[in-house]
Amino acid sequence: MPNNLDNLIKRAAKALKRANYAIAFTGAGISVESGIPPFRGPTGLWSKYSPTILDLYHFRDFPEESWPTIKEIFYDYWETAKPNPAHYGLAELETNGIIKEIITQNIDNLHQKAGSKRVHEFHGTLKTLTCMDCYHNFKYDPILLKKLPASCPDCHGLLKPNFVFFSEAIPEQAKISSIEAIVKADLILVIGTLGEVMPACQLPYLAKKTNNATIIEINIEESNFTRKITDIFLKGKAGEILPEILHYF
Ligand code: APR
Numbered sequence: 001m002p003n004n005l006d007n008l009i010k011r012a013a014k015a016l017k018r019a020n021y022a023i024a025f026t027g028a029g030i031s032v033e034s035g036i037p038p039f040r041g042p043t044g045l046w047s048k049y050s051p052t053i054l055d056l057y058h059f060r061d062f063p064e065e066s067w068p069t070i071k072e073i074f075y076d077y078w079e080t081a082k083p084n085p086a087h088y089g090l091a092e093l094e095t096n097g098i099i100k101e102i103i104t105q106n107i108d109n110l111h112q113k114a115g116s117k118r119v120h121e122f123h124g125t126l127k128t129l130t131c132m133d134c135y136h137n138f139k140y141d142p143i144l145l146k147k148l149p150a151s152c153p154d155c156h157g158l159l160k161p162n163f164v165f166f167s168e169a170i171p172e173q174a175k176i177s178s179i180e181a182i183v184k185a186d187l188i189l190v191i192g193t194l195g196e197v198m199p200a201c202q203l204p205y206l207a208k209k210t211n212n213a214t215i216i217e218i219n220i221e222e223s224n225f226t227r228k229i230t231d232i233f234l235k236g237k238a239g240e241i242l243p244e245i246l247h248y249f
Pocket residue numbers: 026027028029030032033038039040041044105106123191192193194195196197218219220221222223236237238239
């Protein structure tokens with residue numbers, strides 16, 4: 001580990017210890033080492049697929065187009081993807097009282113699988129689906145996707161995964177609980193996010209503005225946060241850096 005990075009990790013661990021209310025804010029990058037591609041960048045999903053497939057109105061009008069891609073890019077890894085050392089590291093920091101809550105943009109449930117308890121899914125989840133006709137809710141089961149577009153077992157209406165599509169509102173509960181966490185936080189550990197998508201990407205700025213929160217960022221390259229609000233930039237893979245931070249606890 002380069003000397004400078006080592007010193008920065010030491011500084012980050014010290015800031016985490018000193019913080020009264022540290023929370024984590026995570027994006028797709030934390031799950032890349034679990035085999036789940038990010039959205040942007042050279043290997044990103046948006047370099048292969050058009051984001052239109054995740055637009056709510058397009059989904060409603062052309063479900064036969066959207067559903068096969070949704071199954072391929074999200075549900076096909078759902079059973080196999082496992083948490084990586086970054087997810088486990090955050091769960092351990094929560095257990096020892098360092099990280100109080102996680103706000104995630106991810107829908108892969110890997111924080112929960114790693115043992116994190118207080119997770120706010122700002123962009124919803126793959127775990128459940130809702131019928132767009134009768135609004136009945138279903139826990140994900142591969143049988144629901146046997147025939148696409150997925151249809152409601154009760155009324156045969158169009159089933160929609162409960163993650164946030166483009167042009168769709170953030171789930172009320174996740175929004176409220178995330179903002180409640182942000183206004184309490186005096187440290188945000190920002191992991192694996194480009195900081196491109198509103199309103200999620202405004203959350204670390206809100207913490208900086210409200211409490212002058214310390215922003216520690218883990219990313220393999222600079223993001224939209226780095227030169228604006230990041231205080232400690234730990235350049236590297238989340239699955240490698242988090243275990244290094246844990247050495248200090
Ligand atoms: N460790 C840390 N960071 C990583 C790693 C890694 N191993 N691999 C990639 N990254 C970083 C990339 O450098 C990039 O900054 O993760 C970030 C991924 O950025 P995006 O793909 O844009 O993901 P995210 O910021 O979570 O996107 C936000 O956009 O399409 C919507 O709803 C979708 O929740 C998503 C939102």
